[in-house]
Amino acid sequence: MKILVTGASGFIGSYLMKYLSRNYKVHGLSRSKKSQNIFQISLSDKQKLAKHMKKNKYDAVVHLAASLEESAPLDMFIKNCVSTANILECCAETNVAKVIFSSSQLVYGRSEYLPIDEDHPKNPISNYALSKLICEEICKMYHNTYGLSIQILRLSSVYGPDQSPKYIIPAMMINSVNNKDIEIHHYKNGLQLMDFVHVKDVCKSISLSCKSKLKFGIYNIASGTPITANEIAHKISQIIQIHTINTSIDRETNHFFYDISNAERELGFKPIVKLEKKTLKEIYKSIVSKR
Amino acid sequence: MITLVILDFDDTITDNRLLDFKAFETPCKNLGISPPSVKMISSSRKKGLLARDIMQKHLRKIKKSYLLSDFLSKRDTFLSDSKSMYHLQLKKHIIPVLVLLKRKKIKCILCSARKNKQMVKSFLKYSKIDNYFFTTYFMHDVGFVIDNIVRSNRILIKTSLLKQIIKDEHIDPQRILYVGNSSEDFEAATRLKISFVYMENHYLNKELGLDLNRVDSMFDLKQKIQSLVLK
Numbered sequence: 001m002k003i004l005v006t007g008a009s010g011f012i013g014s015y016l017m018k019y020l021s022r023n024y025k026v027h028g029l030s031r032s033k034k035s036q037n038i039f040q041i042s043l044s045d046k047q048k049l050a051k052h053m054k055k056n057k058y059d060a061v062v063h064l065a066a067s068l069e070e071s072a073p074l075d076m077f078i079k080n081c082v083s084t085a086n087i088l089e090c091c092a093e094t095n096v097a098k099v100i101f102s103s104s105q106l107v108y109g110r111s112e113y114l115p116i117d118e119d120h121p122k123n124p125i126s127n128y129a130l131s132k133l134i135c136e137e138i139c140k141m142y143h144n145t146y147g148l149s150i151q152i153l154r155l156s157s158v159y160g161p162d163q164s165p166k167y168i169i170p171a172m173m174i175n176s177v178n179n180k181d182i183e184i185h186h187y188k189n190g191l192q193l194m195d196f197v198h199v200k201d202v203c204k205s206i207s208l209s210c211k212s213k214l215k216f217g218i219y220n221i222a223s224g225t226p227i228t229a230n231e232i233a234h235k236i237s238q239i240i241q242i243h244t245i246n247t248s249i250d251r252e253t254n255h256f257f258y259d260i261s262n263a264e265r266e267l268g269f270k271p272i273v274k275l276e277k278k279t280l281k282e283i284y285k286s287i288v289s290k291r
Numbered sequence: 292m293i294t295l296v297i298l299d300f301d302d303t304i305t306d307n308r309l310l311d312f313k314a315f316e317t318p319c320k321n322l323g324i325s326p327p328s329v330k331m332i333s334s335s336r337k338k339g340l341l342a343r344d345i346m347q348k349h350l351r352k353i354k355k356s357y358l359l360s361d362f363l364s365k366r367d368t369f370l371s372d373s374k375s376m377y378h379l380q381l382k383k384h385i386i387p388v389l390v391l392l393k394r395k396k397i398k399c400i401l402c403s404a405r406k407n408k409q410m411v412k413s414f415l416k417y418s419k420i421d422n423y424f425f426t427t428y429f430m431h432d433v434g435f436v437i438d439n440i441v442r443s444n445r446i447l448i449k450t451s452l453l454k455q456i457i458k459d460e461h462i463d464p465q466r467i468l469y470v471g472n473s474s475e476d477f478e479a480a481t482r483l484k485i486s487f488v489y490m491e492n493h494y495l496n497k498e499l500g501l502d503l504n505r506v507d508s509m510f511d512l513k514q515k516i517q518s519l520v521l522k
Contacts, residue, residue, distance in 0.1 A: 112482050113450040114435055193435055226435045252443055257435065 003210065004029065004058040006087060007065030008038050011163050012102070012155075012202055016062065019203035020210075027056060029065070043083030046090070053090045060098040060210045063087050066132070073127035080131035084138050092146040099139070099148055100209045105156045105195070105222070107133045110254050114193070114226075117259040118154070118218050136218070143216045151209040151267075153202075156222035156258055159275070160199030161286035169196075169280070172233060173287050176242040184244045187229030193255035194229070195222045198273035208267040222258035223271045238277050239284055293486070293519050295462055296392055297453065299471040300403035300411055303490045304385055308333075310370075310378040314342070318365035322358055324350075341440060342366060371407050376414040384509035389423035391513055395520055400456060401427045402469075404439050404448040428452045442475060449479035457483065468519060470512060477503070488515055 001024045007013040008028025017037070020026045028038040029049075041048050043065055065083060067076040084101070091099050108116055109123030124130040142148045159169050172182050184190035205221045233244050263269040273279055298304050312329055319326035327335075327349040335345045343363060350356045369375055392399045401424045403411055408429040415421040430436055433451040437444045449471075457464055469480045472490045480487035491507040506512045 111447065113454040114433060114447060115451075191438065193437060252441060255435070255437060255444075255447060 001025070001059045001210065002057065003027070003060045003062060004053070004056070005062045005064060006030075006043060006083075007063075007102075009034050010064060011160075012158060012199055013064050014162075015160065015199045016064070016203050016206060019200070020062075020207060023207075024210075027058070043086055044079065046086045049086055050090045050093060053094045053096075057094065058096055060100065061087060061091050061096050062100040062102070062206055062210070064102045066102075066128075068128055070126065070128060077127045077131045080128075081134055081138065084135040088138060088142040088148065092142060092148055097149060098210055098212070099142075099150045100206055101135065101139050101150060101152045102206075103136050103152050103154045103218075104129060104132045105154055105220070105256065105258065107136065107154060108256070111256045114255060115224065115257050115259040116220070118220060118262055140216075147215075149215045151212060151214070151216070152218040153205060153209060153221045153263075154219065154258075155202060156195040156197050156220070156256075158199050158202050159196050159283070161283050163199075163283070165287075168194075168229065169232065169236075169283055170287060172236055172242070173240065173280075173284055176236065176240045177287065177291070182233055182242055182244045184229055184233065189253065190230035190233070190244075191228055192253040193226035193257055195224070195226060195257035196275050197222050197271060198275070198279065200273050201269075201271040204272075205263065205267065205269045208269055212267055214266060217262070217266055219263035219267060219269070220258040220260050221263060221269065222260055223275070224258060224260040226255070226257035227275060232275070235276065235280055239281050292466065293397060293468045293516070294466045295398045295400065295456075295460060295468070296516065297400045297402050297456060297467060297469045297485075299469075299473075299476055299490075300401060300405065301472075302492050303470055303472045303476075304382055304401075305414075306380040306382055309380060310375060311336070311342075313375070313378045314366050314369050315346070317369050318362050321365055322361060324353060324355060324358065343440070371410075373407070373410045373413055376410050376417065379414055381418045381420070382509050384513070385420065388509050388513045388516065389420060391516060393423060397516075397520065398425045398460070399423055400425055402449075402452050402456065403427070403429055404445055404452070406430055406436060406439070428456060445473075445475040446478045449475055450482050453479055453483050453485060468516070470506075486519075488512065 003020055003024050003026050005013055005016055005028045008017050009030040009032055017026055017028050029041050030038050033040040041052055067079045069076040106129035107122050107124055108120050109125045112121055122133055124133050136152050139150045139152055143150045163170050165171055165174050175182050202221060236242055301307050312332060315332060316326045327345060332345060346362050347359055350359055405411055408431060430448055433455050439445055439448060464483050464485045467485045469485050470488045470490055472492050477487050488504045488506055491505055506515050
């Protein structure tokens with residue numbers, strides 16, 4: 001199988017390139033060329049993209065690339081929708097057998113019940129989330145109209161070594177390394193239920209989707225186990241000395257964790273990596289090594 | 292037609308007035324202070340105030356505000372203790388309602404946002420009504436535990452419990468009747484398009500001014516169920 005990955009230089013993309021390369025021939029698309037099998041092609045340049053895809057005849061395409069620039073919401077919104085439409089159009093034209101679209105937990109918005117299943121109402125509350133939901137609709141249209149086989153994966157909070165420091169786990173660790181207090185009130189008073197899935201499990205879910213015989217499906221990809229910021233801080237304290245402060249008295253928050261039974265049943269997905277000492281140590285090492 | 296009736300626990304099938312008073316009295320006794328009066332508790336509850344708010348007001352009055360967190364922790368311990376169930380009272384005429392459901396072969400499930408599952412189960416057994424319930428659902432059954440003092444959390448817990456019942460029973464929500472006593476219960480039922488009957492409570496505030504299916508006793512509820520079953 002020959003697979004194309006968009007967003008190949010991103011956090012998930014770089015892990016996925018390595019993961020899939022073990023069994024498949026893999027090419028990546030990225031804004032920056034970092035290795036021989038990564039091509040620098042803009043997803044908004046449909047002609048160039050179509051030419052590349054015709055030449056390479058891919059069996060599967062994993063569409064991870066997305067802009068997160070909330071500072072330029074309209075640009076980000078248009079960019080995400082146009083690049084998704086372009087990639088799907090090229091997939092239809094070049095008879096790609098399988099498309100995997102990486103969506104987000106954010107499409108659900110405020111949780112109405114827990115665990116959140118795929119039928120939960122969708123009320124996105126950011127431009128990014130709305131762009132993901134619209135991209136899902138574009139995927140559905142390409143499946144219905146052109147018969148493209150598409151799997152949509154709604155990823156929860158992904159974590160792992162080498163993640164950007166703006167995310168909660170590396171952020172907490174970097175604060176600790178710098179002897180700064182971890183301000184738990186920045187994480188919804190520390191009581192918010194969240195759902196973290198390890199990047200290796202995400203890669204596995206994508207690999208399973210590539211092999212899936214199903215023509216269309218939408219799946220939550222998460223751990224299915226809730227955890228709070230307080231619990232994460234406690235786990236981090238087992239490997240590094242930390243000090244937490246909490247000045248918030250607000251107990252109102254949006255809790256979320258996901259029902260992954262559809263992915264378990266239809267894709268054979270089972271998250272293996274647990275958010276525990278060993279996993280956190282790996283993240284800690286990656287932070288220390290960059291200092 | 293209704294084929295499943297879900298009953299809420301606190302203040303729906305039980306009368307919690309005595310338990311609520313004891314949950315003020317016992318911790319206050321332990322702290323060596325006088326508890327708020329029954330009249331004050333009752334009038335505050337009618338306004339929809341939580342135990343924290345009531346006690347905050349009381350402690351301010353007796354100039355001992357610093358005891359609030361101690362009080363709340365002792366109150367929590369008291370309510371988590373299985374012995375506290377002896378202060379709960381079963382609502383009058385509940386047995387005919389349960390018998391009617393059984394006779395009409397309508398499943399009856401008990402659903403509660405409580406953390407202490409064992410206490411409720413013991414209460415049902417002690418009151419000899421456990422056999423009328425097909426099963427029971429508590430917060431732990433949906434895989435999470437959150438603070439049930441916060442209103443939005445209570446709605447989330449109730450909706451999650453009802454959703455879990457729908458999934459487990461493979462039932463169309465339109466075939467369910469949910470009997471509860473709060474706006475949170477109503478909100479949860481509405482989110483999932485489940486018919487709702489509001490059990491009026493002379494103790495808590497009559498918070499729902501909406502045009503609802505209301506009953507003010509188990510006798511009324513029995514008639515309501517009969518009319519819904521015949522429909």
